[in-house]
Amino acid sequence: MMKDGKTTIHDISKALDIDSSTVSRALNNSPRVSKKTKEKIVRKAEELGYQRNRLASNLRTNRTFTIAIVLPRISRHFFATVIAGIEETAYEAGYNVIICQSLDDLEREKKIISSLISNRVDGILISISMETKKYEHLESYKNLGKPIVFFDRPCPLHDCINVHIDNFKASFDATEHLILNGRKRIVYFSGSQDIELYRQRKKGYIAALNKYNIKVNNNYIFESNLSEQDGVKSAKNTLKFKNIDAIHSANDTAAISAMKYLKSIGIKIPEDIAIVGFNNDPISAVIEPSLTTINQPAFKIGQIASRYLFKQIENKPIDAKNQSKFLGAKLIIRNSSKQ
Amino acid sequence: MMKDGKTTIHDISKALDIDSSTVSRALNNSPRVSKKTKEKIVRKAEELGYQRNRLASNLRTNRTFTIAIVLPRISRHFFATVIAGIEETAYEAGYNVIICQSLDDLEREKKIISSLISNRVDGILISISMETKKYEHLESYKNLGKPIVFFDRPCPLHDCINVHIDNFKASFDATEHLILNGRKRIVYFSGSQDIELYRQRKKGYIAALNKYNIKVNNNYIFESNLSEQDGVKSAKNTLKFKNIDAIHSANDTAAISAMKYLKSIGIKIPEDIAIVGFNNDPISAVIEPSLTTINQPAFKIGQIASRYLFKQIENKPIDAKNQSKFLGAKLIIRNSSKQ
DNA sequence: CTGTTAGCGCGTTCAC
DNA sequence: GTGAACGCGCTAACAG
Numbered sequence: 259m260m261k262d263g264k265t266t267i268h269d270i271s272k273a274l275d276i277d278s279s280t281v282s283r284a285l286n287n288s289p290r291v292s293k294k295t296k297e298k299i300v301r302k303a304e305e306l307g308y309q310r311n312r313l314a315s316n317l318r319t320n321r322t323f324t325i326a327i328v329l330p331r332i333s334r335h336f337f338a339t340v341i342a343g344i345e346e347t348a349y350e351a352g353y354n355v356i357i358c359q360s361l362d363d364l365e366r367e368k369k370i371i372s373s374l375i376s377n378r379v380d381g382i383l384i385s386i387s388m389e390t391k392k393y394e395h396l397e398s399y400k401n402l403g404k405p406i407v408f409f410d411r412p413c414p415l416h417d418c419i420n421v422h423i424d425n426f427k428a429s430f431d432a433t434e435h436l437i438l439n440g441r442k443r444i445v446y447f448s449g450s451q452d453i454e455l456y457r458q459r460k461k462g463y464i465a466a467l468n469k470y471n472i473k474v475n476n477n478y479i480f481e482s483n484l485s486e487q488d489g490v491k492s493a494k495n496t497l498k499f500k501n502i503d504a505i506h507s508a509n510d511t512a513a514i515s516a517m518k519y520l521k522s523i524g525i526k527i528p529e530d531i532a533i534v535g536f537n538n539d540p541i542s543a544v545i546e547p548s549l550t551t552i553n554q555p556a557f558k559i560g561q562i563a564s565r566y567l568f569k570q571i572e573n574k575p576i577d578a579k580n581q582s583k584f585l586g587a588k589l590i591i592r593n594s595s596k597q
Numbered sequence: 598m599m600k601d602g603k604t605t606i607h608d609i610s611k612a613l614d615i616d617s618s619t620v621s622r623a624l625n626n627s628p629r630v631s632k633k634t635k636e637k638i639v640r641k642a643e644e645l646g647y648q649r650n651r652l653a654s655n656l657r658t659n660r661t662f663t664i665a666i667v668l669p670r671i672s673r674h675f676f677a678t679v680i681a682g683i684e685e686t687a688y689e690a691g692y693n694v695i696i697c698q699s700l701d702d703l704e705r706e707k708k709i710i711s712s713l714i715s716n717r718v719d720g721i722l723i724s725i726s727m728e729t730k731k732y733e734h735l736e737s738y739k740n741l742g743k744p745i746v747f748f749d750r751p752c753p754l755h756d757c758i759n760v761h762i763d764n765f766k767a768s769f770d771a772t773e774h775l776i777l778n779g780r781k782r783i784v785y786f787s788g789s790q791d792i793e794l795y796r797q798r799k800k801g802y803i804a805a806l807n808k809y810n811i812k813v814n815n816n817y818i819f820e821s822n823l824s825e826q827d828g829v830k831s832a833k834n835t836l837k838f839k840n841i842d843a844i845h846s847a848n849d850t851a852a853i854s855a856m857k858y859l860k861s862i863g864i865k866i867p868e869d870i871a872i873v874g875f876n877n878d879p880i881s882a883v884i885e886p887s888l889t890t891i892n893q894p895a896f897k898i899g900q901i902a903s904r905y906l907f908k909q910i911e912n913k914p915i916d917a918k919n920q921s922k923f924l925g926a927k928l929i930i931r932n933s934s935k936q
Numbered sequence: 937c938t939g940t941t942a943g944c945g946c947g948t949t950c951a952c
Numbered sequence: 953g954t955g956a957a958c959g960c961g962c963t964a965a966c967a968g
Contacts, residue, residue, distance in 0.1 A: 309715050333681045341696070342670070
């Protein structure tokens, strides 16, 4: 048959002289339809090449079985891996995934959320843009009674789950690692202190210095957006000091580009200088095997964040106080209403 | 107001004592509504925090402003970059993007397509799974009158556009490059010859040997799925021969893992052996700068493929005979009905 | 267990 | 230029 895939439940209904509501129930595997009629209906449906029109059922039920991922940039390895983790979970649970890039642009993020509201996605997984400091756009989504889960970049929005690593600890460990390897004059490439994640990382760096009684030299701390250009710029600034023996960068983008630059001007890494980066990207580990990096369990983050989302969508009980360890970077899961 | 974002056109209709159909027209910017009422309506809509319910409008119009990308694996750098290219174009054109991974599993691909039919996505961009040799599932989508564009992996399905590089030429160039650098005994890691893309690449390899009067030695050609494990296995097989001075791999995964393995057992690359890989991933270029790779213009492929898709969705004229050059890998765009 | 009825929120006739 | 009425395809609510 296959006539355009436009077969509706009414076609089945007519062909079998069974009411369309029964057909609907049967196709939804409702327990309130007898096995026999169910079988008859299912057979006919296949015969006619029936495919449920989800648009109609979405409208009726006000559900879409679609979730959205909103993140700065798909092509960053960390995010691509998070997506893979989410996608796996979603596929198993029967959800579609739509993906939106904010490009770290707040206006774009707002537009995206507005479109997601119009499209009535069942839930949102988001790593907020660097520019996001107010959350009205997200609140207006929440007001629909639909859940948001934040990953990577924490957000204090009421009654939302956050999934991210323990940035303080990861940064502390990385710095300590350098110190224990005899590096004491450590330049720190910091991210914007408007952002919780980077505040935590900076604190970790400082705490490690304190632990080993190394004086914190504010001149050694460069704050930037940690872009590639920032990495080069910060590397150049680093060279103005004598005797620097390590760089700790709060993200991998800046770490890698700084390293590339330093190599290009003949500085041997890690003999002349050691670098620590937050490794989201396999390049950093490959480009210089001795580079110290903090692995973020990206795939796991995706799985866990989306599982929490699905639980909320399906009104299942959640316990968002768990804190588990993964790959050496402690993973934090918390519900911001509990704070 | 913001009462749940549940404002409908009827709320606006009541508040203004204008019929809802007029409200609908105004919000769709129909020319058949006076400027004044239009303005009044738009103002009220904003005041009430109205957001169109796309579920309803989708049902009515049988359009979704959503396209789907179906590909083997998101986390491969090549595909992640293609996605970024598609997403950019889609965002500009006002489309949502939903992403589905086939994991190179035909059954999964079929399920995905079936779900996309149910969800009435406006178009599909697909890099078919390795297992896909028949195309009924794709045809039943096409029968809805909706377009499919194939990228990376060509497909002969009638009346569909294909976007991919010139695999023959890329492979020829790579082999020639090795030869011109004095490498003559070149092992070739081939992909399955059931797949058009790998047939082309193999032909390119052979053609280059022919050009320089190098005899094709079939023992030097290993066919596999080019996975990481295959890379190691093929590398081991390569070592059984004496005097091999180059490896040309039909994909980067196998090339990289072969190279890692060879390095691990003390073979110096490229002094003892040169390797050519198809570079989809920046790692391969970074891990061994002298590794020769063929760059695929992934972002461009995404942009171009999605532009063709949007044109078809919007019934605009298309010319799918263009062939442009990009980054040294000739890009092919063709409509399979023209063949 | 099955049928009847009604309506999700829009967009589109067709009148006037 | 605007209003009334209908229907997209499906499912929830209520009968029986």
